[in-house]
Amino acid sequence: MAARDRVLSCLIARAQMIELRHLRHFMAVAEELSFRRAAERVHIDQTPLSRTVRDLEDRMGVALLIRKPRRLELTPAGAKLLDHARGLFLRLERIKRVIRETDARYREPLRIGADDSTVQPRLAECLTRWRELVPDIPVELTEMRPAELLAALRSEEMDAGFSFGLPDSEAIAQHVAWMSPIVALLPRAHELACREVVSLAELSSFPAIACSASYHPGLCQQMKAVRRRYSVAPTIVGEARTLTGYLTRVAAGQGVGVADADHMRALRRTDVVVVPLAEPVHFTTYVLHKHRRNGLPESLQRFLTHATALN
Incomplete structure (x- = not known):
């Protein structure tokens, strides 16, 4: 039990270090299924993009992509993360709108x-x-x-x-x-x-x-x-x-x-x-x-x- 708790704690600690850029870059790769097209979409080189996705996989402790010679595929975990990441960014946009509306309501005349x-x-x-x-x-x-x-x-x-x-x-x-x-x-x-x-x-x-x-x-x-x-x-x-x-x-x-x-x-x-x-x-x-x-x-x-x- 103690060993399993330590593993769980380690996974939680890793997940807590995930940044929005990890998810944003992963979403681009997951939706394009191409590092080249994804790199063009987020305006960075392929090498740092690939490194960011690898870093995300390390922090999550799971494989998110199946890398084949000529194409990429999502693992089940990758597909689930893509779904949750999309929902997260939608919620962030809603939060941004609410904050801006609140700011406008109390703004100086x-x-x-x-x-x-x-x-x-x-x-x-x-x-x-x-x-x-x-x-x-x-x-x-x-x-x-x-x-x-x-x-x-x-x-x-x-x-x-x-x-x-x-x-x-x-x-x-x-x-x-x-x-x-x-x-x-x-x-x-x-x-x-x-x-x-x-x-x-x-x-x-x-x-x-x-x-x-x-x-x-x-x-x-x-x-x-x-x-x-x-x-x-x-x-x-x-x-x-x-x-x-x-x-x-x-x-x-x-x-x-x-x-x-x-x-x-x-x-x-x-x-x-x-x-x-x-x-x-x-x-x-x-x-x-x-x-x-x-x-x-x-x-x-x-x-x-x-x-x-x-x-």
Whole structure:
């Protein structure tokens, strides 16, 4: 009895030293019944492959293959090991999926910064659809001024951001997320308020309110590009730091203005009349992220793909 126990203990000890590479290489040989084809399949030379299978047989204490001059055959023990090895690797794949799903469930959320002038319904739509498509990766949304957003992206305190554009920076990538038509904003008593459409030339003939370049550099850059394109130069009589202040100045009759249609649908001000422009001009909202030397995390790359697909 003692001798048999020692033999059994020896066999168990040998089996415990079996590595996954032994089983993976044995499976290739057992399924191909050729050391040459198996070596090509696992991308190693025949000699180390044959040595690994021999080592496995030594550790198992059984013959797994019958080596004939021109072909290989599985022994009954080899056939049984092949069956169990296949099941083992299937179980390992299932374990890998479960672990990855668990990791995703408890993964750090994506930190998204939003320029405080970006209140369009499209942003809410983007985040809602993301939650439906990828519920395991939550989003933390933080509103901030453009300068704060730029600093947060550079320091990686934010993973991504939404803005009308930030000052040119080699460190920050800016991708088009969506576009919204530019509309004219008029006081209720303005002579153009009853029009169904207004041209930029007509609008520019009246005193205008501008947004602050230091607070909203992207909006200012986009509006300057529109004016250059259509050769219009309105007289600026006031400047606003916030969208609320901008609309208040227009409503009070201090000047006319422009905004994107999505913002105006969201705000629905009764003291400001919104009239479409005759020209096909748009404000563009960008999704931004920092260029990273080692590439973007998978979750961030998926979010950027999702955000830009809305355009």
